[in-house]
Amino acid sequence: MKILLLGKNGQVGWELQRSLAPLGEVIALDSSSQEFCGDLSNIKELTTTVRKISPDVIVNAAAHTAVDKAESEPELARTINALAPGVLAQEAKKINAWLVHYSTDYVFNGEGDTPWLETDATSPLNVYGATKLEGEQLIHQSGCRHLIFRTSWVYGARGGNFAKTMLRLARERDELKVINDQIGAPTGADLLADITAHAIRMSERKHEVSGLYHLVAAGETSWHGYASFVVGFAQRAGVSMWVTPEDVYPVPTSAFPTPAKRPHNSRLDTHKLQTTFNLYLPPWQSGVARMLEEILPKT
Numbered sequence: 001m002k003i004l005l006l007g008k009n010g011q012v013g014w015e016l017q018r019s020l021a022p023l024g025e026v027i028a029l030d031s032s033s034q035e036f037c038g039d040l041s042n043i044k045e046l047t048t049t050v051r052k053i054s055p056d057v058i059v060n061a062a063a064h065t066a067v068d069k070a071e072s073e074p075e076l077a078r079t080i081n082a083l084a085p086g087v088l089a090q091e092a093k094k095i096n097a098w099l100v101h102y103s104t105d106y107v108f109n110g111e112g113d114t115p116w117l118e119t120d121a122t123s124p125l126n127v128y129g130a131t132k133l134e135g136e137q138l139i140h141q142s143g144c145r146h147l148i149f150r151t152s153w154v155y156g157a158r159g160g161n162f163a164k165t166m167l168r169l170a171r172e173r174d175e176l177k178v179i180n181d182q183i184g185a186p187t188g189a190d191l192l193a194d195i196t197a198h199a200i201r202m203s204e205r206k207h208e209v210s211g212l213y214h215l216v217a218a219g220e221t222s223w224h225g226y227a228s229f230v231v232g233f234a235q236r237a238g239v240s241m242w243v244t245p246e247d248v249y250p251v252p253t254s255a256f257p258t259p260a261k262r263p264h265n266s267r268l269d270t271h272k273l274q275t276t277f278n279l280y281l282p283p284w285q286s287g288v289a290r291m292l293e294e295i296l297p298k299t
Helices: 011-023 043-052 074-095 127-140 162-172 191-207 223-236 271-277 285-296
Strands: 002-006 023-030 057-060 098-102 145-151 176-179 211-214 248-249
Touching: 011 023, 011 191, 043 074, 057 074, 057 191, 074 098, 074 127, 074 145, 098 127, 098 191, 127 145, 127 248, 127 285, 145 191, 162 176, 162 285, 176 223, 191 211, 191 271, 211 271, 223 248, 223 285
Parallel strands: 002 023, 002 057, 057 098, 098 145, 145 211, 176 248
Antiparallel strands: none
């Protein structure tokens, strides 16, 4: 099997290089790759790359993920998040390849407190969500065999993440104020990568699994709950900080205005994924704890 991986140096892309390796030859690219084009803003060269490599599977882990910045550069966000995935889908259809793509809970309006189903009506609140939704639609319209995984609150041990920010601030300040009215499930890039590899293996035998799936860790929390968990874990590990879990105070979203509106409800129902692929999704706490064990000596 030949796999074309785009976005190799992102949090998910980095883990995918590991999880996809046992499946076959992985050609991993990013926006600065030289021999082939991995830049999703350069659709013409991206098309040429797919035709030259002619992969069995295209895994697109690249995206314009700067949510606030997307508000001021909507055309670039649309090119990367919608038009490029649409072209990848068209090329995949021509060569009978699978396309794996990652989307987001931001395609919904964030209302209510019920986990979103794949079949629920979409209504994005911001440019990022709108462009990711258009990308999903273009992939579906292409008719190619595909796996679209909607996820949320993604983190990785490599690079910056929310937990590292909280640990840094906990050493610099005597209290933290963290949003408590946005609810979701912190989801590890390693979990996304491992499930992607499992799904690709199954798709070889069962073409009918093609479709859209929600993929997040089990359980739910707020950003405040997430921060409290991180600080408490670090405290028990003996990390020297000014802040304790009792010094992490809940505040509403309105306390931190941003250019892009955020959804309050980022819960995603994963029943379809678990039953289709015979999977158990671990609680978010186990993934975050594992990540913290990896990064704490380096913080």
